[in-house]
Amino acid sequence: MLPKSVVDKLQENVSKPCFWKSLSPGQNWKSKSMRIIPEKIVGSTPGAFEHRVVFSVRWENSWQLWLERDKDDLFMQEEDWNEFVDDNHLGPNDTLFFRHDDTMDFEVQIFKNNGYEIMDVPLEVELETEPLHHKPQNSHKETVTVSASGSENGGTNGRVRHRRDVMNPMRYLLNPENPHFVKVVTKRNDVLYMSRPVIHRYRLKFGPLHSTIDFLLPGGQKEEGILRFYNGQPCFSGWSVVCRKYKLNVGDYVVCEIERSGSLVTGVRVHFVNED
DNA sequence: AGGTACCAACCGAGCGCCCA
DNA sequence: TGGGCGCTCGGTTGGTACCT
Numbered sequence: 001m002l003p004k005s006v007v008d009k010l011q012e013n014v015s016k017p018c019f020w021k022s023l024s025p026g027q028n029w030k031s032k033s034m035r036i037i038p039e040k041i042v043g044s045t046p047g048a049f050e051h052r053v054v055f056s057v058r059w060e061n062s063w064q065l066w067l068e069r070d071k072d073d074l075f076m077q078e079e080d081w082n083e084f085v086d087d088n089h090l091g092p093n094d095t096l097f098f099r100h101d102d103t104m105d106f107e108v109q110i111f112k113n114n115g116y117e118i119m120d121v122p123l124e125v126e127l128e129t130e131p132l133h134h135k136p137q138n139s140h141k142e143t144v145t146v147s148a149s150g151s152e153n154g155g156t157n158g159r160v161r162h163r164r165d166v167m168n169p170m171r172y173l174l175n176p177e178n179p180h181f182v183k184v185v186t187k188r189n190d191v192l193y194m195s196r197p198v199i200h201r202y203r204l205k206f207g208p209l210h211s212t213i214d215f216l217l218p219g220g221q222k223e224e225g226i227l228r229f230y231n232g233q234p235c236f237s238g239w240s241v242v243c244r245k246y247k248l249n250v251g252d253y254v255v256c257e258i259e260r261s262g263s264l265v266t267g268v269r270v271h272f273v274n275e276d
Numbered sequence: 277a278g279g280t281a282c283c284a285a286c287c288g289a290g291c292g293c294c295c296a
Numbered sequence: 297t298g299g300g301c302g303c304t305c306g307g308t309t310g311g312t313a314c315c316t
Contacts, residue, residue: 191285195302228286237285 172271
């Protein structure tokens, strides 16, 4: 459990409905009891989140979790909750603090057993060995190089047009499990094409034509993109705005980290590569 | 208010490269 | 060597700012 000073400080700042989750003996984070939305929260915000909730964390990542009723209790769906647990590498001594922000939105704070709050994406300690439920085949190694065209190691359709590789693109990611690809800026930057190997490998799904996605940029900045399908290939307009705003030049590299809700693509987190 | 110029975006066509 | 894929190119369209 957290030190009392930390608890007191949190509670001082809390005027909205909130609750804690930490493990009791014999439980693990994927126990069904950990997926329950406390009745007092449901009761205090009637109708606010009958179908889904969205958890947002300090490092501007978020997870959408669908809800299901079981008897009188409201549970987060197992698959969604397990993904949240895996993504954040929750350990037995961790504590979660949930604050109901707005309608279906919760702000989530993750504390380690010493009361230290995680402020950035938790890194997986042993990336190579821990099995992950949606980890793709040919999972990335830290030393992987990725061609600028977006093809990753082991891909059969990869083209090597710009053979200056970005070393270790995973180090740019907020969440190492997220799909990602490397994009080289060209003089035609009206749309950002999605990498097909990444789409297939992660079985990514897209919203309807003209639905919006977010370009999540450094410093918490955000630009809106529109989903298009050119030649059957999904891509996002609004990319030119990003290139202009951040003064990207032809030949510059960016690591595009795909944000998902389930398998549905909701945004592209853009990491500017500076390897020179 | 209407005309013009400029710019950004749309999207089909086609090029270049890799693999079987 | 042909087919498929990833990507760029370029013509067209639509929106906006500026000028008269």
